[in-house]
Amino acid sequence: MDCHGLPGVVINIAAHGRLRRGASVIPDMTPIEFAAVTFAISVGAGIFGSVLGLGGGIVVVPALTLLLHIDIRYAIGASIVSVIATSSGAGVAYVKERLTNIRVSMLLETATTTGAVLGALLAGIIAGRWLYLIFGLVLAYAAYEMWRRPHRAADAGAPTDRWGARLRLSGSYHDAALDKEVPYHASRTPWGLALSGVAGIVSGLLGVGGGIIKVPAMNLVMGLPIKVASATSNFMIGVTAAASAGIYFLRGDINPFIAGPVAIGVVVGALIGTHILKHLRRSVLQVAFTAVLVFVAIQMLWKGLL
Amino acid sequence: MNPPESHLDAPSDAACRTRQMESLVRRVLQVGLLASMVLVLVGMLLFGAVHPSSLTSSESLPALVESGAKFPHTLDDVASAASDLSAEGIIAAGLLVLIATPVLRVALSVVGFAFQRDWVYVGLTVLVLLVLLGSFLVGKAG
Numbered sequence: 001m002d003c004h005g006l007p008g009v010v011i012n013i014a015a016h017g018r019l020r021r022g023a024s025v026i027p028d029m030t031p032i033e034f035a036a037v038t039f040a041i042s043v044g045a046g047i048f049g050s051v052l053g054l055g056g057g058i059v060v061v062p063a064l065t066l067l068l069h070i071d072i073r074y075a076i077g078a079s080i081v082s083v084i085a086t087s088s089g090a091g092v093a094y095v096k097e098r099l100t101n102i103r104v105s106m107l108l109e110t111a112t113t114t115g116a117v118l119g120a121l122l123a124g125i126i127a128g129r130w131l132y133l134i135f136g137l138v139l140a141y142a143a144y145e146m147w148r149r150p151h152r153a154a155d156a157g158a159p160t161d162r163w164g165a166r167l168r169l170s171g172s173y174h175d176a177a178l179d180k181e182v183p184y185h186a187s188r189t190p191w192g193l194a195l196s197g198v199a200g201i202v203s204g205l206l207g208v209g210g211g212i213i214k215v216p217a218m219n220l221v222m223g224l225p226i227k228v229a230s231a232t233s234n235f236m237i238g239v240t241a242a243a244s245a246g247i248y249f250l251r252g253d254i255n256p257f258i259a260g261p262v263a264i265g266v267v268v269g270a271l272i273g274t275h276i277l278k279h280l281r282r283s284v285l286q287v288a289f290t291a292v293l294v295f296v297a298i299q300m301l302w303k304g305l306l
Numbered sequence: 307m308n309p310p311e312s313h314l315d316a317p318s319d320a321a322c323r324t325r326q327m328e329s330l331v332r333r334v335l336q337v338g339l340l341a342s343m344v345l346v347l348v349g350m351l352l353f354g355a356v357h358p359s360s361l362t363s364s365e366s367l368p369a370l371v372e373s374g375a376k377f378p379h380t381l382d383d384v385a386s387a388a389s390d391l392s393a394e395g396i397i398a399a400g401l402l403v404l405i406a407t408p409v410l411r412v413a414l415s416v417v418g419f420a421f422q423r424d425w426v427y428v429g430l431t432v433l434v435l436l437v438l439l440g441s442f443l444v445g446k447a448g
Contacts, residue, residue, distance in 0.1 A: 026372055030364045034371065035350070071373040081401060088335045088407050095332045102324075102331060106415065106430050113437040120441070167426065168320075238408040243438045245405040252379040256397035257370040260346045263404055267343060 026069050031257070037068065038258065039265040045082055046269020050090035051277045052289055053230030054211035055083035055237045056266050058296075070258060077253035078262045080245045085263045087238025089270030090231070097278060098173045099231035104186060104218070107167060109236050111193050112200035112210055116240055119204020126205065129304050135202055136300030142216040143293035146286055149220075163189035173228060176278045184225050192222040203240070211237050212296055215289060226285050227277060320422075327418040334414055338407030345400025353393035409438060 029037070041063045045056030057079035064075040094100040160170060169186035186192070199213035211233045218229035248254055277285070353361075360366035369375060377394045378387040384402060387395025412435055419427040 026368060028364050029367055030362050031367050031370060032354075032361050033364075034367055070371060073373070074371070081404065084404055084408060085339075088339050088404070088411075092332055092335045092339065095328050095335070098328070102327065102415070103427065106427055106434065109412075109434045110430050110437070113434055113441065117437060117441045239412055239434070239438070242405050242408040243441050246442050249379060249402065249405065252377075254379065254398075254401060255371060255375055256346075256349070256377050256394045256401060257375070259401055260350055260397040263346055263401060264343060264350075267339065 034068070035257075035261045038064075038261040041067070042082060042262045042265025043269040043272070045262075046086055046089065046266035046271075047273040047276065048269075049082070049086040049266070050234060050270040050273030051230065051280070051285070052211075052292060053215045053233035053237075054292070055234070055241065056086045056269070057083050058292075060262060060266075064258070073253045074255045074258050077248045077255065078259045080241050080248055081254060081259040081263050082266045083241040084238050084245060085266040086270045086273075087234050087236075087241070089267040090234050090274050091238065093271070093274035094231035094234065094277075097231075097274075098171065099227050099277070100235045101169065101171050101224070101228055101232050102235070103167065104169050104222075104224070104228075105232050105235045107169070107189075108193060108196040108214070108218075108232075109239060111197035112203075112214070112236065112240055113243070115197040115200020115202075116204040116210075116243075117200075119201040119206075121204075122201070123205050128206070131202070131205060132300045132304035135206065136297045136302075136304055139212065139293050139297035139300060142213075142220065143290050143297060145220050146216060146290045146293065159187060160185035161187045161189055171228070173225070175225075175227070175282075177281050182225055184228060185223065187223045188221050192217050195221060200240070210240065212293065216293070226282050226289070227280075230277065230285070230289075323422045327415075327422060330414060330418050331411055334411045335407060338403060338410065342400045342404035342407070345403060346397050347400075349393045349396030349398075349400060352391070352396060356393060409435075412438070 027034075042056065042060065045059035045063070048054070048059050049056035060079040060082045061072075061075050064070040064078060065072055070078075091100065095102070164170065164186035167189070169189065170184065172181050172183040174180070175182045195217035196210075196214060199210040199217065202213065203210040214233040214236060215226075215229045218224045218232060219226045224232070245254070357366070378384045378392075378398050381402075384395055384398045388399040389395075412431060416428055416431045416435065419425075419431055
């Protein structure tokens with residue numbers, strides 16, 4: 001439903017026959033080697049996902065399918081497990097650091113979960129091609145905005161709106177890179193809520209991770225600091241992923257021999273990632289996130305135009 | 307310059323309750339994560355102990371990870387496999403604990419917000435829980 005990484009992209013490539021020949025042949029490895037490689041990939045996915053607030057799916061799905069030629073079903077199943085593991089693993093540290101804003105997460109979660117159900121119901125009614133184009137353009141615009149105004153959200157002076165005050169969305173966190181307490185407020189809350197709904201619909205429709213919309217929505221629109229946006233997105237995606245994970249588990253898509261090493265690796269990666277985020281300069285994080293936005297935007301536009 | 311007393315008390319009381327809420331959430335995540343990691347690790351080690359020769363043979367990998375691999379994937383399967391101490395059953399049980407943790411976290415947040423007498427957020431959290439439940443039922447039916 002939410003945050004499955006980019007399975008659609010991989011399916012598309014496979015459907016075009018470019019990978020057909022290798023797709024069914026898993027590499028010549030012993031189970032120990034396989035577990036070790038999967039673990040190593042997952043540590044990377046956990047670091048990446050916990051720092052950027054995207055979950056690990058964006059790394060796990062391509063790595064498992066393209067590198068290890070694992071069946072796409074098992075890859076998506078493992079990717080959902082990786083999203084949950086990143087969310088919980090990083091959540092322990094981020095809640096303690098007060099980077100996670102629990103109220104913001106609960107408020108926006110109402111919109112993402114509802115949106116995701118709506119998206120799942122709308123799937124098949126709306127043409128995918130236009131969706132990819134629109135989604136690609138939205139992400140490209142978000143990348144442009146993040147590039148143009150890298151420090152917009154860093155200013156603590158942003159005024160709160162009525163909703164933000166009424167729902168007590170303000171907070172503060174200690175930024176280890178700046179060595180000071182950074183207070184912040186939420187503004188344009190209705191827009192943030194609307195965009196979270198869109199994030200839910202898009203992830204329900206396209207199976208693309210919602211974090212890629214949630215982080216810009218919280219950072220650029222609601223004016224939350226990028227670290228808070230990333231940590232809060234991380235926190236949220238675990239819940240939506242858990243709902244779909246139950247379905248995938250019962251369907252037999254979560255293979256313990258693949259998802260097991262993935263889960264352990266991702267948790268290790270997430271624990272490393274939380275230390276990195278704490279000390280990372282906000283501008284570096286914003287540049288990294290912009291790069292990922294550009295990358296995913298190009299993929300989506302490519303899919304829409306093909 | 308001094309704010310009235312009520313203004314001094316109110317934020318610190320609210321902040322204190324928010325801390326309690328945060329520590330509740332953290333504890334749920336910690337316990338769920340630890341339990342699932344222990345189960346997955348034990349299951350993987352057990353697999354190695356039971357099938358030591360297949361661990362180092364590349365011929366045994368396809369049966370484990372290729373499409374059509376056999377492993378427990380319903381609640382009954384997992385429960386019986388885990389109680390038989392089968393390796394894949396224990397790993398699967400660990401993954402189920404991992405999956406259940408965020409949902410449990412939301413459910414306990416309802417209690418946390420109720421303790422804070424924050425009824426707006428009790429409502430919002432219950433709404434999320436209901437949608438999650440609904441999506442699960444819809445998915446299961448379809």
